[in-house]
Amino acid sequence: MPKYPKGILGVRKDPKNQILFSFSARQGDEWPSDDDDDSDYRPGNGSDSDYEGTSTSKQSQKRKIKHTKTKRSTKKKVKQDNDKCTDKRTRPNNTRDHDHPAFHGEVPSxxxxxxxxxxxxxxxxxxxxxxxxxxxxxxxxxxxxxxxxxxWEKVDMSFGWMNLNETALRSICASRLGLCKELNVSGCKFMNHPWGVQAITDNCHNLRAINLSNCKKLPTGSVDNIVSSCKLLQDIDLSSTTVDAVSQQTSCNIAEKCGANLRKIVISENFAKNLSKFLTKLMEHCPNLEHLDMSNVKWQSGLLYDIELFQRKCPKLKRFFSSNNAGRVQATQQDSPGFPNLEELSLATIESNRIVTSDFVQRFVKNATKLRLIDLRGCISDTVGVVTTLKDIEASNVEQLYLARSQVASCSVLDDILCKWRHSLTHLDLSWNNFVRDTLDVALNQMCDYDGDLKIIQLNLAGTNVHMDILKKVLRKMTKLEQLDLSSCRDLDRG
Structure with a gap:
């Protein structure tokens, strides 16, 4: 179809009879016109172009001039900034510059x-x-x-910062790890090969601590080779490793070869055939033992605790973790110094544990005046009451107390226990205990009557029968509280 030349509003344009049309644009805005694109547009005397030339065209020219000046000023400013940066780079070192210069890829001399x-x-x-x-x-x-x-004295390879093959590992161990004292190879794949273990035994003779946790495919005899080559070892972590790594022969070799140097050993999350033999070897050869973790260890033969002998042979023990372990306890022996340096004790259990009785706890924490952490979660087997013995503990500054699913629900001295350590407690767990009547409310109320500041950071009351009025008082008093668990507290107001 032929294109008919039409003007604004579809009216055919006539050069002899020009139509003057205006949208009355606001001052400062220029309304665009498409007349220049029309093929039949021819300006003449008295036309729109002559009219606009006196006003709109002047404004347009002013804007163009202003825009040009702005461009020139911007280019000039950029050039000045570049000159300043150049001056800063070439400025002598003794001059002061209050602005921080940009880094240009050169390390300061x-x-x-x-x-x-x-x-x-x-x-x-x-x-x-x-x-x-x-x-x-x-x-x-x-x-x-x-x-x-x-x-390279402290090296952690467990996060995979370096992708190492046999050649690269041998090169790094030979050139950089000769003076290494702490080595973490937890879960490293190169420890699944004999050459990975050999690279450590050939070069890392100054090791004091090694973490082999989660190395579930360690070659047979790896731990023996490491202990034999690294004779200064003080800290060994064998949690979640192979059966061979915690076998009776290997564990005995660790105790015999490390001897008095051994300070810390972790064998948690493993399967051991005879744990009593391992404990006996530690008593015989490791008098400076400070940290022992046997949590969640499964074994064939039962574990026999000789508490008083353990206290005499390893008097420097600071941390003892034996969660989910059952066994037998020998008869009481009177001559025992206790554990005067004991700081952390964990005897938590998921199922009923007959070994954790009031007698066991009382004997184990003898003279433990520095105790800071007590974990008795799940201890409900003793009819006398394990929790009741806590009020007689000599420690005066316990910071972390975990009593979830324990006999604290039927304990009549809960208020005495909380009042005893309310000045030092930072973590308190009383969750999933169905307290008799108002036992919990009375204990928390007396705890909040303390004149000083309570240091509680974490409070777990999940599954308890705490009431709203006591909870309000707790929140007002515990100003440093960061975590509060009230899930399944049915006696609280809904909403």
Whole structure:
């Protein structure tokens, strides 16, 4: 179809009879016109173009001039900024600059000794990896510093910062881990191969601590080789490893070869055939033992506790974790120094545990004046009451008390226990206990009557019969409270 030349509102344009049309645009806005695009548009005397030339065209020209000036001023400003940056880079070092200069890919020129001290501070705080691996890619100076063995004393490879094959692992162990003291290879795949273990035994003779947890495919004899080669070992973590790693022969070799150096050993989440034999060997050869974790260990033969002998042979014990372990306790022996340095005790259990009785707890915490953590969750087998013995404990500054699903529900001295340690408690767990009448409310009420500031950070009352008026008082008094669990508290107001 032929295109008919039409003007505004579809009216055919006539050059002899021009139509003047205006939208009365606001001042400062220029309404666009498409007359220039029309093929039949021819301006003449007295036409729209002549009229607009006197006003609109002048404004348009002013805007164009202003826009041009703005562009020129912007280019000039950018050029001045570039000149300033150039001046800053070429400025002598003794001049002061209050603004922080941009980094241009060059490391500040500091003496190598200063850089070594900076690296050492970072490594002591965060470990060698991943910092040293990333720093070695910055420049040649940092690469030379990052490979120095004295910076690789604490190495954590468990997060996979380095993808290591046999050649790379042997090279790193030979060049950087000669002075390593703490090595974490938890879950590392290269520990599934004999060459991974050999790289450590051949080069890391100064190790004080090694973490082999979650290495579920350790070659047979790996732990024996490591203990034989690293004769300064003080800390060994074998949690969730192989049966061979915690076998009777291996555990006995650990106790015999580490001897008095051994401070900490963790064998939790494993299967052991004879745990009593391992405990006996620790008593014979490791008098400086401070940390023992046997939580969730399954064994074939029962565990026999000789508490008083344990106290005499390992008097420096600070942390003892034996959750979900059952066994037998030998008869009481009078001559025992107790555990005067004991700080943390965990005897928690999921199922009924006959070993955790009031007699066991009373004998184990003898002279434990420094006790800070007590975990008796699930201890409900003793008719006398395990929790009742807590009021007679000599420790005066217990910070963490966990009594979930325990006999605290029927304990008549709960208020005495909470009042005894209310000045020091930071974590309190009384969850899933159906307290008799108002036992819980009375205990919490007396606890909140303390004149000083309560230090409670975490409070777990889930599944209890706490009431709203007591809860309000607790919230007003515990100003440092960060976590509060009230799930399944049916006696609280809904909403």
């Amino acid at each position: 500091l003496p190598t000794e200063i850089w070594e001290k900076i690296f050492k501070i970072i490594v002591q705080k965060d470990g060698a990896l991943p910092f040293l691996e990333r720093a070695s890619k910055v420049c040649k100076l940092w690469k030379d510093i990052s490979v120095q063995p004295h910076l």
